[in-house]
Each structure stands twice: as C-alpha cells, then as structure tokens.
Amino acid sequence: MNQILSKKQLSADVYEMVVEAPLVARARKAGQFIILQIDTDWGERIPLTIADADAEKGTITIVFQSVGATTLKLAIKEPGDCVENILGPLGNPTHIEKFGTVLCVGGGIGVAPLYPIVQAMKTAGNKVIVIIGARSKELVIFEERMRNYADELIIVTDDGSYGKKALVTEPLKEFCAASPKPDMSVAIGPPVMMKFCEKTTAEFNVPILVSLNTIMIDGTGMCGGCRVTVGGETKFVCVDGPEFDGHKVDFDNMMLRMRAFKEREDTDHHQCHIELEAVK
Numbered sequence: 690m691n692q693i694l695s696k697k698q699l700s701a702d703v704y705e706m707v708v709e710a711p712l713v714a715r716a717r718k719a720g721q722f723i724i725l726q727i728d729t730d731w732g733e734r735i736p737l738t739i740a741d742a743d744a745e746k747g748t749i750t751i752v753f754q755s756v757g758a759t760t761l762k763l764a765i766k767e768p769g770d771c772v773e774n775i776l777g778p779l780g781n782p783t784h785i786e787k788f789g790t791v792l793c794v795g796g797g798i799g800v801a802p803l804y805p806i807v808q809a810m811k812t813a814g815n816k817v818i819v820i821i822g823a824r825s826k827e828l829v830i831f832e833e834r835m836r837n838y839a840d841e842l843i844i845v846t847d848d849g850s851y852g853k854k855a856l857v858t859e860p861l862k863e864f865c866a867a868s869p870k871p872d873m874s875v876a877i878g879p880p881v882m883m884k885f886c887e888k889t890t891a892e893f894n895v896p897i898l899v900s901l902n903t904i905m906i907d908g909t910g911m912c913g914g915c916r917v918t919v920g921g922e923t924k925f926v927c928v929d930g931p932e933f934d935g936h937k938v939d940f941d942n943m944m945l946r947m948r949a950f951k952e953r954e955d956t957d958h959h960q961c962h963i964e965l966e967a968v969k
C-alpha cells in the first residue's frame with residue numbers, strides 16, 4: 690500500500706500527488722516511470738512518469754490528467770488514502786552528460802516528466818534553456834520549479850494569455866538558428882508537438898531526444914500497445930524507451946496507432962485488463 694501524502698490540482702483536470710514509495714524514490718533516475726494500480730483485485734495498471742522524488746522522505750511526485758477511468762478514480766483520492774500498488778522505477782533513464790547547451794521543450798502535461806531531466810542536465814554542468822508551451826495561462830505547470838534550474842525560461846501560450854503568443858517551435862527555431870547552436874535538445878509533450886520539434890531541430894542538425902511515454906498502456910512489454918518504429922526498426926516504448934532519438938521516430942505511424950482506441954476510450958472509459966486476464 691502506498692499512501693497519498695498530498696494532492697494539488699494544477700489545472701482543470703491535471704493533478705499533482707506526492708505518494709509514499711521509498712524504494713522507488715531512492716532508485717529512480719530522470720526519465721523513468723512507475724506502474725500504478727489503485728486496487729490489485731481488478732484495477733487497471735497505468736504507467737505514470739515520475740515528476741520528482743525525495744529520497745530522504747521516501748516520496749515520489751506524480752502528475753496526471755484525469756482523462757480515463759483509472760485517472761478519474763485517482764483524481765478523487767485524497768491525502769491519507771492509499772493506492773495499492775506502485776511498481777518501479779521502470780524504463781531506461783535519460784542519457785545525461787555534459788553536452789554544453791541543452792534546450793528542453795515541454796508541452797502541456799509533458800512539462801512534468803521534463804522537470805527531472807532539466808534538473809539532471811543542469812546538475813551535469815549544462816547550460817539549460819527551458820521552453821514551456823501550453824494552450825493558455827491556466828494550463829502552464831511547473832513554472833517555479835523550472836525557474837530554480839533553468840538558465841533561461843521561455844513561456845509560450847496558444848492564445849497569448851501568458852508569455853508570448855506562439856507555438857514552442859518558434860523560440861526553438863530561434864535558439865537553433867543562433868550561433869553557437871544548442872548541443873542537445875529534449876522534447877516531451879503531445880506527439881504532434883514532438884514531431885514539429887523534431888522537424889525544427891533537423892533543419893539545424895541539432896540532436897533531439899523525445900519521450901514517447903504517452904503511447905504506453907500496461908508498461909510491461911506484454912500488450913504490444915506501445916509499438917513504434919524508430920530508425921526503421923520496431924521498438925517497444927516501455928522496454929526499449931521511453932526516450933528515443935527523435936530524428937529516427939516515425940511520428941505519423943505513432944499518432945495513427947494512438948487514435949486506434951480513441952473512440953472506445955471516449956465512449957465507455959475502457960480499462961485495460963490485458964495482463965490481469967492473462968493470469969486468470
């Protein structure tokens with residue numbers, strides 16, 4: 690059992706929770722995720738990226754959007770309540786080294802999993818420039834946290850209600866076109882955002898790392914739902930990723946696959962019990 694210690698509503702349907710998980714908190718590295726199960730009887734397993742952790746207190750911070758059956762159930766939990774199972778840390782950690790200047794781009798809720806990468810890149814001695822993008826001011830998250838690590842922070846919104854009215858690719862292009870250009874970039878957000886970040890950086894030969902965590906389902910390598918094409922090869926995001934060289938990812942194929950169950954998810958709040966069915 691893992692107790693929820695605090696809960697904060699970051700925007701209309703985005704929540705931040707601090708949860709007791711001492712072993713995960715001690716072992717986790719930037720880029721890794723957990724599998725959370727609200728109840729172990731028939732509860733869906735959902736992968737969530739670790740947005741922050743406190744090894745001394747034995748806690749992890751998760752950020753999620755209440756969009757499906759399980760995240761809606763999680764959103765109504767309160768401090769003091771428990772989730773029955775947290776498994777992790779899972780996935781390959783982000784490759785961190787001293788690159789020089791690193792551009793980190795986060796869109797929407799993707800800003801949360803970007804945060805530990807920003808921390809780790811800064812700690813490794815990089816100059817870190819962070820670009821946060823959101824549809825509007827109310828949806829901008831983790832601004833203060835990012836300010837603690839970013840050498841420069843740019844905020845853009847689609848409607849201009851906060852920061853500059855622009856898409857993230859606009860400042861990204863400006864930084865890539867500058868001299869000297871960035872040595873590395875990282876993008877986490879909606880697939881379409883990552884696709885256009887990839888295109889923008891490709892123009893200037895800037896490497897880009899993308900996290901494809903949004904396509905994962907059970908997160909264990911069993912369901913096959915997270916299959917993507919990277920450099921012409923089939924990869925599974927939960928075991929081979931979740932991060933990949935963005936210049937090799939087939940984003941169109943990924944987006945097509947992500948739409949496959951959309952109608953069902955929207956209409957009946959379907960829960961995935963594939964691995965539970967397997968052990969029955």
Ligand code: FES
Nearest residue numbers: 906908910913927
């Ligand atoms: S999420 Fe099921 S195989 Fe990767």
